[in-house]
Amino acid sequence: xxxxxxLLVTTLSGSLIQTxxxxxxxxxxxxxxxxxxxxxxxxxxxxxxxxxxxxMVVLSLAASIPLAALSRRWLALPPAxxxxxxxxxxxxxxxxxADTLAPMPTLIxxxxxxxxxxxxxxxxxxxxxxxxxxxxxxxx
Amino acid sequence: xxxxxxxxxxxxxxxxAHADYRLETVAEGLxxxxxxxxxxxxxxxxxxxxxxxxxxxxxxxxxxxxVAGVPEVFAEAQAGLFEVMLAPDFADxxxxxxxxAYGDITANNTCLGRARFNGxxxxxxxxxxxxxxxxxxxxxxxxxMALLPDDTLVLTLGDGxxxxxxxxxxxxxxxxxVRLSLDGRxxxxxxxxxxDRARPELYSIGHRNVQGIVYDDQRDELLINEHGPxxxxxxxxxxxxxxxxxxxxxxxxDYTGARITPFRELPxxxxxxxxxxxxxxxxxxALYRGDAFPDxxxxxxxxxxxxxxxxxxxxxxxRVVDQQVLxxxxxxxxxxxxxxxxxxxxxxxxxADGALIRVxxxx
Numbered sequence: 001x002x003x004x005x006x007l008l009v010t011t012l013s014g015s016l017i018q019t020x021x022x023x024x025x026x027x028x029x030x031x032x033x034x035x036x037x038x039x040x041x042x043x044x045x046x047x048x049x050x051x052x053x054x055x056m057v058v059l060s061l062a063a064s065i066p067l068a069a070l071s072r073r074w075l076a077l078p079p080a081x082x083x084x085x086x087x088x089x090x091x092x093x094x095x096x097x098a099d100t101l102a103p104m105p106t107l108i109x110x111x112x113x114x115x116x117x118x119x120x121x122x123x124x125x126x127x128x129x130x131x132x133x134x135x136x137x138x139x140x
Numbered sequence: 141x142x143x144x145x146x147x148x149x150x151x152x153x154x155x156x157a158h159a160d161y162r163l164e165t166v167a168e169g170l171x172x173x174x175x176x177x178x179x180x181x182x183x184x185x186x187x188x189x190x191x192x193x194x195x196x197x198x199x200x201x202x203x204x205x206x207v208a209g210v211p212e213v214f215a216e217a218q219a220g221l222f223e224v225m226l227a228p229d230f231a232d233x234x235x236x237x238x239x240x241a242y243g244d245i246t247a248n249n250t251c252l253g254r255a256r257f258n259g260x261x262x263x264x265x266x267x268x269x270x271x272x273x274x275x276x277x278x279x280x281x282x283x284x285m286a287l288l289p290d291d292t293l294v295l296t297l298g299d300g301x302x303x304x305x306x307x308x309x310x311x312x313x314x315x316x317x318v319r320l321s322l323d324g325r326x327x328x329x330x331x332x333x334x335x336d337r338a339r340p341e342l343y344s345i346g347h348r349n350v351q352g353i354v355y356d357d358q359r360d361e362l363l364i365n366e367h368g369p370x371x372x373x374x375x376x377x378x379x380x381x382x383x384x385x386x387x388x389x390x391x392x393x394d395y396t397g398a399r400i401t402p403f404r405e406l407p408x409x410x411x412x413x414x415x416x417x418x419x420x421x422x423x424x425x426a427l428y429r430g431d432a433f434p435d436x437x438x439x440x441x442x443x444x445x446x447x448x449x450x451x452x453x454x455x456x457x458x459r460v461v462d463q464q465v466l467x468x469x470x471x472x473x474x475x476x477x478x479x480x481x482x483x484x485x486x487x488x489x490x491x492a493d494g495a496l497i498r499v500x501x502x503x
């Protein structure tokens with residue numbers, strides 16, 4: 001359950017974040033982005049972008065969460081810090097692998113900038129935090 | 141010359157007459173051939189993307205040794221040697237133009253060079269233009285050329301993929317067409333001249349990756365095709381100084397499925413004559429003028445990579461009124477399509493073992 005929630009939170013937040021970065025780039029060119037356009041585009045990306053992104057997030061969480069659990073033997077970090085960190089690092093690695101394998105220089109346009117990449121990693125950290133909370137609820 | 145011995149009735153769309161043709165392989169073993177030029181003696185020059193210029197003799201034999209004197213190119217992914225185009229006075233001067241990627245993976249862009257061809261090799265090479273800024277990566281270079289009747293040439297460029305917003309910035313060359321005199325100078329009547337913030341070479345902006353260009357002398361129209369992302373490949377009629385909207389407008393979405401923009405068209409930008417959604421990945425483009433295929437007179441032919449076909453675009457007063465899919469039976473990515481002086485179509489297949497194919501009437 002915690003994994004599924006982490007996947008949902010990471011995917012949905014990541015989709016919404018990348019939409020806002022793409023729209024911000026257009027606004028910087030002078031485009032007028034109304035609230036309704038912003039909402040429509042965000043929804044379209046949840047339908048169009050999120051499924052592919054979910055695949056990437058599944059793979060990254062499937063690796064990062066077990067590794068984080070394993071690392072607790074040596075790392076004395078609280079779960080609420082450890083799992084967000086692991087989820088963010090996992091996504092960062094997934095983005096690097098995707099950019100290496102994909103024919104284009106950068107697969108996800110929002111990650112062309114450091115700020116966009118950090119924001120996407122923030123979404124993954126949020127997913128990791130949700131996982132940590134679910135895990136704490138289960139063990140308490 | 142090896143004949144494929146395939147007699148084909150082209151696949152038809154409704155309302156089109158049959159066009160019977162035969163495909164002949166002129167040359168094989170070309171590594172990602174990109175463009176070709178017809179020499180006055182009946183031979184052909186073919187570029188290979190890794191950086192070689194090959195000579196096909198008038199009798200159809202491919203010379204084993206590449207033409208010497210080709211400039212050093214940056215060859216990686218989409219980068220490499222692109223187009224070869226003969227100067228209008230080639231028969232007297234021997235001058236030809238080459239477009240190519242130059243630099244390395246961290247800093248590169250499209251350049252235009254000119255050299256003299258003596259039938260064996262190139263000499264007197266000079267660099268006439270390099271697009272700036274140099275960018276990272278090996279994607280989206282444009283690289284096609286067309287001659288205009290006023291003794292200028294237009295070179296197509298790309299947005300470098302990661303730099304798509306720069307296609308709206310007239311302060312650089314990314315995602316644009318540039319127009320130069322035949323010796324590389326900026327013509328006095330270029331449309332952005334006088335704008336201190338704009339590059340003087342610019343002819344139009346707001347393009348993604350322009351892969352085909354044709355000047356229609358009868359209609360006095362410059363036409364280009366360009367790759368969209370996922371969907372939104374475009375055929376555009378070029379107006380000097382116009383902005384074609386990328387990435388603020390497109391009929392496509394990103395390869396990830398994300399919206400690049402909410403806008404398909406906006407009043408400030410010139411819309412395409414047509415768009416291909418889903419994409420066919422248009423590459424070269426030719427305008428048919430010849431005697432071999434009378435039904436094709438005045439039609440546009442657009443070769444396609446992902447689509448593995450050539451689209452025949454039937455026009456009426458400049459408007460595309462119908463399309464016909466051709467040469468799918470090759471099962472090959474097609475990099476370029478040309479009309480030879482003999483009136484036959486010539487195709488280049490985009491493979492490591494690519495071929496030069498001639499399309500002749502079946503009878």
